[in-house]
Amino acid sequence: MTTLSIQPTPRVLVDQLVARRSLATDIAAVGVGALVVALLAQVSIPLWPVPITGQTLAVILVGTALGSKRGAAALTVYALAGLAGAPVFANFTGGPGSFFLPSFGFVIGFIATAAAIGWLTERFSLSNRPIISFAAFTATSVIPFLFGVPYMAMILSGMGVDITFDSVMAAGVYPFIVGGLIKAALAAALMPLAWKIAGRLRRKAE
Secondary structure (H helix, E strand, O other): OOOOOOOOOOOOHHHHHOOOOOHHHHHHHHHHHHHHHHHHHOOEEOOOOOOEEOHHHHHHHHHHHHOHHHHHHHHHHHHHHHHHOOOOEHHHEOOHHHHHOOOHHHHHHHHHHHHHHHHHHHHHOHHHOHHHHHHHHHHHOOHHHHHHHHHHHHHHHHOOOOOOHHHHHHHHOHHHHHHHHHHHHHHHHHHHHHHHHHHHHHHHHO
């Protein structure tokens, strides 16, 4: 009697790429995810107190590609590497002092964002459903602001800056709305293409 081994259908991109998941492949995926965020962080438009960067796009892509646990792990590695001194934050900065920058709250929020996007991807296969993906990416892009804006206000207040609701919104929210929508649309367009390429690579490997 022959026993058939039925492999579950992959719901995240990394599982479409690898034939067999293991601790080693998970560690590699987390490392690559952290590297992607570090690279896109250097795509930056200088603003004070929070620059516009490619980090949000990277977080969307990493969370979707790796899933909730690995996505959150990748962003945690990214944050810890930066605090340890690796030049992975915007403009190749890093170090313990980054914790006291007005923008660091957004980095903390990226961890929760990757987890949320990954969770949605695992349950609703967002990787190849662009319209639903765009809606999910747009909604979850709010998460970094829930962490980043209060953190920014706290740091600026500690620096002696006069804080008002309007000034906080002008510094930490309004400049990022249009860019956030563009990043969500770009990620929603890229993921189906990446999914097809991953499928072809896996079939060739098999």
